[in-house]
Amino acid sequence: MRKYAFLFSILLVSCASDEDVYTDIPTENTDIPVVPTDPIVGGVDMSDYFTINFEALSNYSNPDYPIHYINSVGDNNEPATNITTDNGATLGRILFFDKQLSINDAVSCASCHQQGIAFTDNNQFSTGFDGVSVTGAHSMRLLNARFYEGESFFWDKRAPTLEAQTTEPIVNSVEMGFDANNGGLDALITKMNTIEYYPALFETTFGDTTISVDRIQRALAQYIRAMVSTDSRFDEAFAQNFNPNAPGNGIGQDFPQFTAQENLGKRIFTTNQGNINCSGCHQLPTFALNDNVRGIGLDANETTIFKAPSLKNIGTSAQFMHDGRFTSLTQVVEFYNSGIQSGALLDNRLMQNGQPRRMNLTEAEKQALVAFLETLTDDVVINDPKFSDPFIQ
Protein backbone atom coordinates (compact mmCIF):
# COMPACT_ATOMS: atom_id res chain seq x y z
CA MET A 1 0.00 0.00 0.00
CA ARG A 2 2.77 2.37 1.01
CA LYS A 3 4.55 1.57 -2.26
CA TYR A 4 1.51 2.70 -4.25
CA ALA A 5 1.17 5.84 -2.20
CA PHE A 6 4.79 6.60 -3.00
CA LEU A 7 4.22 6.04 -6.74
CA PHE A 8 1.12 8.18 -6.59
CA SER A 9 3.02 11.07 -5.08
CA ILE A 10 5.61 10.83 -7.87
CA LEU A 11 2.75 11.01 -10.38
CA LEU A 12 1.36 14.05 -8.61
CA VAL A 13 4.72 15.72 -8.69
CA SER A 14 5.20 15.05 -12.38
CA CYS A 15 1.66 16.25 -13.16
CA ALA A 16 2.25 19.37 -11.17
CA SER A 17 5.42 20.16 -13.08
CA ASP A 18 3.58 19.59 -16.37
CA GLU A 19 0.90 21.95 -15.22
CA ASP A 20 3.52 24.55 -14.42
CA VAL A 21 4.57 24.44 -18.04
CA TYR A 22 1.06 24.81 -19.35
CA THR A 23 0.08 27.65 -17.04
CA ASP A 24 2.51 29.80 -19.04
CA ILE A 25 0.23 29.52 -22.09
CA PRO A 26 -1.99 32.62 -22.28
CA THR A 27 -5.58 31.74 -21.37
CA GLU A 28 -7.09 33.40 -24.46
CA ASN A 29 -5.46 30.69 -26.60
CA THR A 30 -6.92 27.68 -24.80
CA ASP A 31 -9.88 27.18 -27.13
CA ILE A 32 -7.76 27.10 -30.29
CA PRO A 33 -7.37 23.41 -31.27
CA VAL A 34 -3.80 22.21 -31.23
CA VAL A 35 -2.94 21.08 -34.76
CA PRO A 36 0.17 18.91 -34.90
CA THR A 37 2.62 20.04 -37.56
CA ASP A 38 4.56 16.76 -37.72
CA PRO A 39 3.11 13.35 -38.57
CA ILE A 40 3.63 12.27 -34.97
CA VAL A 41 1.23 9.58 -33.86
CA GLY A 42 1.54 8.44 -30.25
CA GLY A 43 5.02 9.95 -30.05
CA VAL A 44 6.27 8.15 -33.18
CA ASP A 45 7.35 10.11 -36.26
CA MET A 46 5.42 8.16 -38.88
CA SER A 47 7.22 9.90 -41.73
CA ASP A 48 10.18 7.65 -40.92
CA TYR A 49 8.14 4.70 -42.15
CA PHE A 50 5.17 5.74 -44.29
CA THR A 51 4.14 8.03 -47.11
CA ILE A 52 0.72 8.45 -45.43
CA ASN A 53 -0.44 11.93 -44.44
CA PHE A 54 -1.74 11.20 -40.93
CA GLU A 55 -3.21 14.69 -40.62
CA ALA A 56 -5.55 14.14 -43.58
CA LEU A 57 -6.26 10.43 -43.87
CA SER A 58 -7.81 9.07 -47.06
CA ASN A 59 -11.55 8.60 -46.99
CA TYR A 60 -12.35 4.93 -46.48
CA SER A 61 -15.32 5.30 -44.15
CA ASN A 62 -17.67 7.33 -46.30
CA PRO A 63 -17.19 6.51 -49.99
CA ASP A 64 -19.19 8.26 -52.69
CA TYR A 65 -21.25 5.57 -54.43
CA PRO A 66 -22.62 6.13 -57.94
CA ILE A 67 -26.37 6.09 -58.57
CA HIS A 68 -26.54 2.52 -59.93
CA TYR A 69 -25.13 1.20 -56.62
CA ILE A 70 -28.07 2.66 -54.73
CA ASN A 71 -29.73 -0.70 -54.00
CA SER A 72 -26.49 -2.44 -53.00
CA VAL A 73 -24.90 0.06 -50.67
CA GLY A 74 -26.82 -0.99 -47.57
CA ASP A 75 -26.61 -4.62 -48.55
CA ASN A 76 -23.17 -5.65 -47.41
CA ASN A 77 -21.36 -7.85 -44.92
CA GLU A 78 -19.97 -5.10 -42.67
CA PRO A 79 -20.94 -6.10 -39.13
CA ALA A 80 -22.30 -3.48 -36.72
CA THR A 81 -19.39 -4.40 -34.45
CA ASN A 82 -16.77 -3.35 -37.02
CA ILE A 83 -17.83 -0.19 -38.81
CA THR A 84 -15.03 1.17 -41.00
CA THR A 85 -13.13 4.23 -39.79
CA ASP A 86 -10.39 6.05 -41.67
CA ASN A 87 -7.91 5.24 -38.88
CA GLY A 88 -8.91 1.57 -38.85
CA ALA A 89 -8.65 1.09 -42.61
CA THR A 90 -5.33 2.98 -42.67
CA LEU A 91 -3.97 0.58 -40.04
CA GLY A 92 -5.37 -2.29 -42.13
CA ARG A 93 -3.53 -0.96 -45.18
CA ILE A 94 -0.25 -0.89 -43.24
CA LEU A 95 -0.79 -4.44 -41.95
CA PHE A 96 -1.67 -5.59 -45.49
CA PHE A 97 1.64 -4.38 -46.92
CA ASP A 98 3.87 -5.24 -43.94
CA LYS A 99 6.16 -8.19 -44.65
CA GLN A 100 6.90 -8.40 -40.92
CA LEU A 101 3.53 -10.16 -40.61
CA SER A 102 5.29 -13.21 -42.04
CA ILE A 103 7.63 -15.30 -39.91
CA ASN A 104 10.78 -14.37 -41.88
CA ASP A 105 9.78 -10.90 -43.17
CA ALA A 106 9.53 -12.32 -46.70
CA VAL A 107 5.90 -11.86 -47.74
CA SER A 108 2.95 -9.61 -46.99
CA CYS A 109 -0.70 -10.02 -47.89
CA ALA A 110 0.07 -7.82 -50.89
CA SER A 111 2.62 -10.33 -52.22
CA CYS A 112 -0.28 -12.55 -53.28
CA HIS A 113 -2.93 -9.82 -53.56
CA GLN A 114 -1.41 -7.19 -55.87
CA GLN A 115 -3.30 -3.94 -56.32
CA GLY A 116 -2.52 -3.52 -60.04
CA ILE A 117 -4.35 -6.77 -60.85
CA ALA A 118 -7.31 -6.25 -58.52
CA PHE A 119 -5.54 -7.82 -55.54
CA THR A 120 -4.84 -11.26 -56.95
CA ASP A 121 -1.69 -13.01 -58.20
CA ASN A 122 -0.75 -13.77 -61.80
CA ASN A 123 0.59 -17.17 -60.80
CA GLN A 124 -1.81 -20.09 -60.72
CA PHE A 125 -0.63 -20.84 -57.19
CA SER A 126 1.15 -18.32 -54.97
CA THR A 127 4.58 -18.79 -53.41
CA GLY A 128 4.67 -18.63 -49.62
CA PHE A 129 7.19 -17.21 -47.15
CA ASP A 130 9.85 -19.89 -47.77
CA GLY A 131 10.08 -18.93 -51.43
CA VAL A 132 9.42 -22.51 -52.51
CA SER A 133 6.10 -23.87 -51.22
CA VAL A 134 2.93 -22.86 -53.02
CA THR A 135 -0.70 -22.44 -52.01
CA GLY A 136 -3.27 -25.12 -52.74
CA ALA A 137 -5.67 -22.70 -54.43
CA HIS A 138 -5.49 -19.71 -56.76
CA SER A 139 -5.35 -16.29 -55.04
CA MET A 140 -8.67 -14.38 -55.05
CA ARG A 141 -9.38 -10.86 -56.24
CA LEU A 142 -10.55 -8.78 -53.28
CA LEU A 143 -12.63 -6.03 -54.95
CA ASN A 144 -16.25 -5.75 -53.74
CA ALA A 145 -15.69 -8.41 -51.08
CA ARG A 146 -18.00 -6.34 -48.87
CA PHE A 147 -20.94 -7.20 -51.13
CA TYR A 148 -20.75 -10.97 -50.74
CA GLU A 149 -23.97 -11.56 -48.83
CA GLY A 150 -22.94 -15.04 -47.78
CA GLU A 151 -20.43 -13.38 -45.41
CA SER A 152 -18.14 -16.41 -45.61
CA PHE A 153 -14.69 -16.23 -47.20
CA PHE A 154 -12.21 -18.37 -49.17
CA TRP A 155 -13.22 -20.31 -52.29
CA ASP A 156 -14.74 -23.06 -50.13
CA LYS A 157 -16.29 -20.54 -47.68
CA ARG A 158 -14.47 -22.07 -44.70
CA ALA A 159 -13.94 -18.73 -42.92
CA PRO A 160 -17.25 -17.62 -41.37
CA THR A 161 -16.56 -13.87 -41.71
CA LEU A 162 -14.06 -11.55 -43.38
CA GLU A 163 -12.69 -10.71 -39.93
CA ALA A 164 -12.04 -14.39 -39.20
CA GLN A 165 -10.46 -14.87 -42.63
CA THR A 166 -7.80 -12.18 -42.26
CA THR A 167 -5.54 -13.99 -39.79
CA GLU A 168 -5.76 -17.38 -41.53
CA PRO A 169 -2.99 -16.55 -44.05
CA ILE A 170 -0.76 -15.43 -41.15
CA VAL A 171 -1.02 -18.77 -39.33
CA ASN A 172 -0.88 -20.78 -42.55
CA SER A 173 2.26 -22.96 -42.75
CA VAL A 174 2.77 -22.15 -46.44
CA GLU A 175 1.64 -18.53 -46.68
CA MET A 176 3.05 -16.46 -43.78
CA GLY A 177 4.28 -19.11 -41.36
CA PHE A 178 3.09 -18.08 -37.90
CA ASP A 179 1.75 -21.61 -37.44
CA ALA A 180 1.53 -23.48 -34.12
CA ASN A 181 5.15 -24.61 -34.40
CA ASN A 182 6.23 -20.99 -34.67
CA GLY A 183 4.18 -19.69 -31.75
CA GLY A 184 1.02 -18.74 -33.65
CA LEU A 185 -0.58 -15.31 -33.38
CA ASP A 186 0.85 -14.82 -29.87
CA ALA A 187 4.32 -14.81 -31.41
CA LEU A 188 3.19 -12.32 -34.04
CA ILE A 189 1.77 -9.99 -31.38
CA THR A 190 5.00 -10.21 -29.37
CA LYS A 191 6.87 -9.26 -32.55
CA MET A 192 4.50 -6.38 -33.35
CA ASN A 193 4.98 -4.94 -29.86
CA THR A 194 8.67 -4.50 -30.71
CA ILE A 195 7.88 -2.63 -33.94
CA GLU A 196 7.85 1.06 -33.02
CA TYR A 197 4.81 2.15 -35.00
CA TYR A 198 2.30 -0.57 -34.08
CA PRO A 199 1.47 0.26 -30.44
CA ALA A 200 1.04 3.92 -31.46
CA LEU A 201 -1.19 3.06 -34.43
CA PHE A 202 -3.33 0.68 -32.38
CA GLU A 203 -3.75 3.44 -29.81
CA THR A 204 -5.01 6.01 -32.34
CA THR A 205 -7.36 3.44 -33.84
CA PHE A 206 -8.66 1.61 -30.80
CA GLY A 207 -7.97 3.92 -27.85
CA ASP A 208 -5.05 2.10 -26.23
CA THR A 209 -1.81 0.44 -27.30
CA THR A 210 -3.00 -3.15 -26.88
CA ILE A 211 -2.40 -5.29 -29.96
CA SER A 212 -4.84 -8.19 -30.11
CA VAL A 213 -6.00 -10.74 -32.67
CA ASP A 214 -9.44 -9.12 -32.68
CA ARG A 215 -8.00 -5.68 -33.46
CA ILE A 216 -5.70 -7.00 -36.21
CA GLN A 217 -8.71 -8.72 -37.79
CA ARG A 218 -10.90 -5.63 -37.57
CA ALA A 219 -8.35 -3.34 -39.18
CA LEU A 220 -7.55 -5.72 -42.05
CA ALA A 221 -11.26 -6.34 -42.71
CA GLN A 222 -11.98 -2.60 -42.77
CA TYR A 223 -9.28 -2.01 -45.36
CA ILE A 224 -10.50 -4.89 -47.56
CA ARG A 225 -14.14 -3.79 -47.31
CA ALA A 226 -13.12 -0.36 -48.54
CA MET A 227 -11.90 -1.87 -51.85
CA VAL A 228 -15.04 -1.07 -53.80
CA SER A 229 -15.04 -0.90 -57.58
CA THR A 230 -17.41 1.63 -59.15
CA ASP A 231 -15.45 3.07 -62.09
CA SER A 232 -15.31 0.44 -64.83
CA ARG A 233 -16.73 1.22 -68.30
CA PHE A 234 -19.69 -0.91 -67.29
CA ASP A 235 -20.25 1.27 -64.21
CA GLU A 236 -19.98 4.52 -66.10
CA ALA A 237 -22.43 3.34 -68.76
CA PHE A 238 -24.89 1.84 -66.26
CA ALA A 239 -24.85 5.01 -64.14
CA GLN A 240 -25.69 7.07 -67.23
CA ASN A 241 -28.51 4.73 -68.29
CA PHE A 242 -29.80 4.10 -64.78
CA ASN A 243 -33.59 4.24 -64.54
CA PRO A 244 -35.04 3.42 -61.12
CA ASN A 245 -38.48 2.78 -62.66
CA ALA A 246 -37.38 0.33 -65.37
CA PRO A 247 -37.01 -3.43 -64.83
CA GLY A 248 -33.46 -4.15 -63.67
CA ASN A 249 -33.03 -0.38 -63.33
CA GLY A 250 -32.57 -0.11 -67.08
CA ILE A 251 -29.91 -2.81 -67.52
CA GLY A 252 -31.88 -4.29 -70.44
CA GLN A 253 -31.50 -1.19 -72.63
CA ASP A 254 -28.55 -1.15 -74.97
CA PHE A 255 -25.94 1.27 -73.60
CA PRO A 256 -25.01 3.89 -76.23
CA GLN A 257 -21.56 3.97 -74.58
CA PHE A 258 -21.03 0.28 -75.49
CA THR A 259 -20.15 -1.27 -78.84
CA ALA A 260 -22.75 -3.54 -80.46
CA GLN A 261 -20.59 -6.50 -79.43
CA GLU A 262 -20.47 -5.41 -75.78
CA ASN A 263 -24.24 -4.86 -75.78
CA LEU A 264 -24.77 -8.37 -77.18
CA GLY A 265 -22.51 -9.73 -74.42
CA LYS A 266 -24.45 -7.75 -71.82
CA ARG A 267 -27.73 -9.28 -73.07
CA ILE A 268 -26.30 -12.79 -72.87
CA PHE A 269 -24.88 -12.19 -69.38
CA THR A 270 -28.03 -10.63 -67.95
CA THR A 271 -30.85 -12.65 -69.61
CA ASN A 272 -31.77 -16.20 -70.62
CA GLN A 273 -30.94 -15.39 -74.25
CA GLY A 274 -27.87 -17.64 -74.06
CA ASN A 275 -29.72 -20.29 -72.04
CA ILE A 276 -27.74 -19.49 -68.86
CA ASN A 277 -28.39 -16.22 -67.04
CA CYS A 278 -24.96 -15.42 -65.61
CA SER A 279 -26.36 -12.51 -63.57
CA GLY A 280 -28.61 -14.90 -61.64
CA CYS A 281 -25.46 -15.86 -59.74
CA HIS A 282 -22.94 -13.05 -60.46
CA GLN A 283 -25.25 -10.26 -59.32
CA LEU A 284 -25.37 -6.75 -60.76
CA PRO A 285 -24.13 -4.13 -60.21
CA THR A 286 -21.44 -5.43 -57.80
CA PHE A 287 -20.87 -8.75 -59.61
CA ALA A 288 -20.60 -10.36 -56.16
CA LEU A 289 -21.85 -13.94 -56.10
CA ASN A 290 -25.35 -14.74 -54.90
CA ASP A 291 -24.96 -16.57 -51.60
CA ASN A 292 -27.38 -19.37 -52.55
CA VAL A 293 -25.21 -20.74 -55.37
CA ARG A 294 -24.45 -24.46 -55.41
CA GLY A 295 -21.97 -26.29 -57.65
CA ILE A 296 -21.13 -25.23 -61.22
CA GLY A 297 -19.89 -28.63 -62.36
CA LEU A 298 -16.29 -27.81 -63.21
CA ASP A 299 -15.68 -31.52 -62.61
CA ALA A 300 -18.13 -34.41 -62.59
CA ASN A 301 -19.49 -35.22 -59.12
CA GLU A 302 -17.84 -32.30 -57.31
CA THR A 303 -17.93 -32.59 -53.53
CA THR A 304 -17.31 -28.94 -52.54
CA ILE A 305 -19.49 -25.88 -53.11
CA PHE A 306 -17.25 -22.98 -54.12
CA LYS A 307 -17.90 -19.26 -54.16
CA ALA A 308 -16.38 -16.79 -56.61
CA PRO A 309 -15.04 -13.34 -55.83
CA SER A 310 -16.79 -10.44 -57.58
CA LEU A 311 -16.17 -10.49 -61.34
CA LYS A 312 -15.10 -6.83 -61.28
CA ASN A 313 -11.69 -6.66 -63.01
CA ILE A 314 -11.95 -10.27 -64.15
CA GLY A 315 -10.28 -9.04 -67.35
CA THR A 316 -7.02 -8.30 -65.52
CA SER A 317 -6.78 -11.82 -64.06
CA ALA A 318 -4.54 -14.43 -65.65
CA GLN A 319 -6.11 -17.55 -64.11
CA PHE A 320 -9.70 -18.42 -63.40
CA MET A 321 -11.63 -20.65 -60.97
CA HIS A 322 -10.55 -21.89 -57.52
CA ASP A 323 -7.68 -23.90 -58.94
CA GLY A 324 -6.81 -21.42 -61.66
CA ARG A 325 -7.41 -24.11 -64.29
CA PHE A 326 -8.43 -21.72 -67.07
CA THR A 327 -6.01 -19.18 -68.48
CA SER A 328 -8.37 -17.10 -70.63
CA LEU A 329 -11.91 -15.79 -70.49
CA THR A 330 -12.51 -17.61 -73.78
CA GLN A 331 -11.87 -20.89 -71.93
CA VAL A 332 -14.23 -19.84 -69.12
CA VAL A 333 -17.00 -19.02 -71.61
CA GLU A 334 -16.43 -22.32 -73.44
CA PHE A 335 -16.79 -24.12 -70.11
CA TYR A 336 -20.22 -22.57 -69.51
CA ASN A 337 -21.12 -23.07 -73.18
CA SER A 338 -20.37 -26.77 -73.46
CA GLY A 339 -18.46 -28.13 -70.47
CA ILE A 340 -20.66 -28.19 -67.37
CA GLN A 341 -20.48 -31.61 -65.70
CA SER A 342 -23.25 -33.34 -63.80
CA GLY A 343 -23.24 -34.17 -60.11
CA ALA A 344 -25.44 -34.05 -57.02
CA LEU A 345 -24.26 -30.54 -56.11
CA LEU A 346 -24.93 -28.99 -59.55
CA ASP A 347 -26.96 -25.78 -59.23
CA ASN A 348 -30.49 -25.85 -60.73
CA ARG A 349 -29.72 -22.77 -62.79
CA LEU A 350 -27.18 -24.83 -64.70
CA MET A 351 -29.50 -27.78 -65.36
CA GLN A 352 -32.14 -28.49 -67.98
CA ASN A 353 -34.27 -31.66 -68.00
CA GLY A 354 -32.00 -33.17 -65.37
CA GLN A 355 -28.90 -32.62 -67.52
CA PRO A 356 -26.17 -29.93 -67.45
CA ARG A 357 -27.27 -26.98 -69.60
CA ARG A 358 -25.64 -26.26 -72.94
CA MET A 359 -25.60 -22.68 -74.13
CA ASN A 360 -24.91 -23.50 -77.81
CA LEU A 361 -23.51 -20.02 -78.44
CA THR A 362 -22.12 -19.01 -81.83
CA GLU A 363 -18.47 -17.91 -82.00
CA ALA A 364 -19.67 -14.29 -82.26
CA GLU A 365 -21.80 -14.68 -79.13
CA LYS A 366 -18.90 -16.21 -77.17
CA GLN A 367 -16.65 -13.33 -78.17
CA ALA A 368 -19.38 -10.86 -77.21
CA LEU A 369 -19.61 -12.39 -73.73
CA VAL A 370 -15.84 -12.04 -73.31
CA ALA A 371 -16.03 -8.42 -74.55
CA PHE A 372 -18.72 -7.69 -71.97
CA LEU A 373 -16.61 -9.22 -69.15
CA GLU A 374 -13.77 -6.92 -70.20
CA THR A 375 -15.97 -3.85 -69.63
CA LEU A 376 -15.81 -4.72 -65.91
CA THR A 377 -12.18 -3.56 -65.69
CA ASP A 378 -11.88 -0.64 -63.27
CA ASP A 379 -8.57 1.19 -63.64
CA VAL A 380 -9.38 3.70 -60.91
CA VAL A 381 -9.46 1.37 -57.92
CA ILE A 382 -6.36 -0.57 -59.01
CA ASN A 383 -4.39 2.69 -59.20
CA ASP A 384 -5.96 4.50 -56.25
CA PRO A 385 -3.15 5.69 -53.92
CA LYS A 386 -5.28 4.96 -50.87
CA PHE A 387 -4.92 1.23 -51.55
CA SER A 388 -1.23 1.37 -52.51
CA ASP A 389 1.89 0.31 -50.61
CA PRO A 390 2.23 2.92 -47.82
CA PHE A 391 5.81 2.02 -46.84
CA ILE A 392 8.76 4.26 -47.69
CA GLN A 393 10.82 2.04 -49.99
Ligand code: HEC
Ligand atom coordinates in the same frame (compact mmCIF):
# COMPACT_ATOMS: atom_id res chain seq x y z
C1 HEC B 1 1.09 -16.79 -50.14
C2 HEC B 1 -0.05 -16.13 -50.77
C3 HEC B 1 -1.06 -15.40 -49.93
C4 HEC B 1 -0.82 -14.54 -48.89
C5 HEC B 1 0.51 -14.14 -48.26
C6 HEC B 1 -2.11 -14.05 -48.49
N1 HEC B 1 -3.09 -14.58 -49.26
FE1 HEC B 1 -5.08 -14.16 -49.19
N2 HEC B 1 -5.46 -15.67 -50.46
C7 HEC B 1 -4.51 -16.45 -51.07
C8 HEC B 1 -5.14 -17.60 -51.68
C9 HEC B 1 -4.42 -18.69 -52.45
C10 HEC B 1 -6.53 -17.49 -51.42
C11 HEC B 1 -7.59 -18.52 -51.72
C12 HEC B 1 -7.34 -19.64 -50.70
C13 HEC B 1 -8.45 -20.63 -50.53
O1 HEC B 1 -9.61 -20.34 -50.83
O2 HEC B 1 -8.15 -21.75 -50.06
C14 HEC B 1 -6.70 -16.25 -50.65
C15 HEC B 1 -7.93 -15.78 -50.22
C16 HEC B 1 -8.09 -14.60 -49.51
C17 HEC B 1 -9.35 -13.99 -49.17
C18 HEC B 1 -10.74 -14.52 -49.49
C19 HEC B 1 -11.50 -13.66 -50.48
C20 HEC B 1 -12.92 -14.09 -50.68
O3 HEC B 1 -13.64 -13.41 -51.43
O4 HEC B 1 -13.38 -15.10 -50.11
C21 HEC B 1 -9.07 -12.85 -48.47
C22 HEC B 1 -10.06 -11.85 -47.89
C23 HEC B 1 -7.63 -12.77 -48.34
N3 HEC B 1 -7.06 -13.83 -49.00
C24 HEC B 1 -6.97 -11.80 -47.61
C25 HEC B 1 -5.62 -11.92 -47.25
C26 HEC B 1 -4.99 -11.15 -46.18
C27 HEC B 1 -5.68 -10.12 -45.32
C28 HEC B 1 -3.69 -11.55 -46.14
C29 HEC B 1 -2.61 -11.10 -45.18
C30 HEC B 1 -2.87 -11.21 -43.76
C31 HEC B 1 -3.51 -12.55 -47.16
N4 HEC B 1 -4.71 -12.76 -47.80
C32 HEC B 1 -2.30 -13.17 -47.45
C33 HEC B 1 -3.15 -16.20 -51.09
C34 HEC B 1 -2.50 -15.43 -50.15
Ligand code: HEC
Ligand atom coordinates in the same frame (compact mmCIF):
# COMPACT_ATOMS: atom_id res chain seq x y z
C1 HEC C 1 -25.16 -21.19 -60.66
C2 HEC C 1 -24.41 -19.98 -60.45
C3 HEC C 1 -23.53 -19.47 -61.55
C4 HEC C 1 -23.89 -19.13 -62.84
C5 HEC C 1 -25.27 -19.21 -63.47
C6 HEC C 1 -22.70 -18.63 -63.47
N1 HEC C 1 -21.65 -18.68 -62.61
FE1 HEC C 1 -19.77 -18.08 -63.00
N2 HEC C 1 -19.12 -18.83 -61.22
C7 HEC C 1 -19.94 -19.40 -60.27
C8 HEC C 1 -19.10 -19.98 -59.23
C9 HEC C 1 -19.60 -20.69 -57.97
C10 HEC C 1 -17.76 -19.78 -59.61
C11 HEC C 1 -16.49 -20.25 -58.88
C12 HEC C 1 -16.35 -21.75 -59.12
C13 HEC C 1 -15.01 -22.34 -58.74
O1 HEC C 1 -13.98 -21.68 -58.80
O2 HEC C 1 -14.99 -23.56 -58.43
C14 HEC C 1 -17.83 -19.03 -60.87
C15 HEC C 1 -16.70 -18.58 -61.54
C16 HEC C 1 -16.75 -17.76 -62.67
C17 HEC C 1 -15.63 -17.08 -63.25
C18 HEC C 1 -14.19 -17.15 -62.71
C19 HEC C 1 -14.03 -16.25 -61.50
C20 HEC C 1 -12.62 -16.21 -60.97
O3 HEC C 1 -12.37 -15.34 -60.12
O4 HEC C 1 -11.77 -17.01 -61.34
C21 HEC C 1 -16.08 -16.38 -64.34
C22 HEC C 1 -15.27 -15.51 -65.25
C23 HEC C 1 -17.49 -16.64 -64.44
N3 HEC C 1 -17.87 -17.47 -63.41
C24 HEC C 1 -18.31 -16.14 -65.44
C25 HEC C 1 -19.61 -16.57 -65.65
C26 HEC C 1 -20.38 -16.36 -66.85
C27 HEC C 1 -19.87 -15.60 -68.08
C28 HEC C 1 -21.59 -16.94 -66.67
C29 HEC C 1 -22.73 -17.06 -67.65
C30 HEC C 1 -22.41 -17.80 -68.85
C31 HEC C 1 -21.58 -17.52 -65.35
N4 HEC C 1 -20.38 -17.29 -64.76
C32 HEC C 1 -22.66 -18.18 -64.77
C33 HEC C 1 -21.32 -19.44 -60.29
C34 HEC C 1 -22.09 -19.20 -61.43
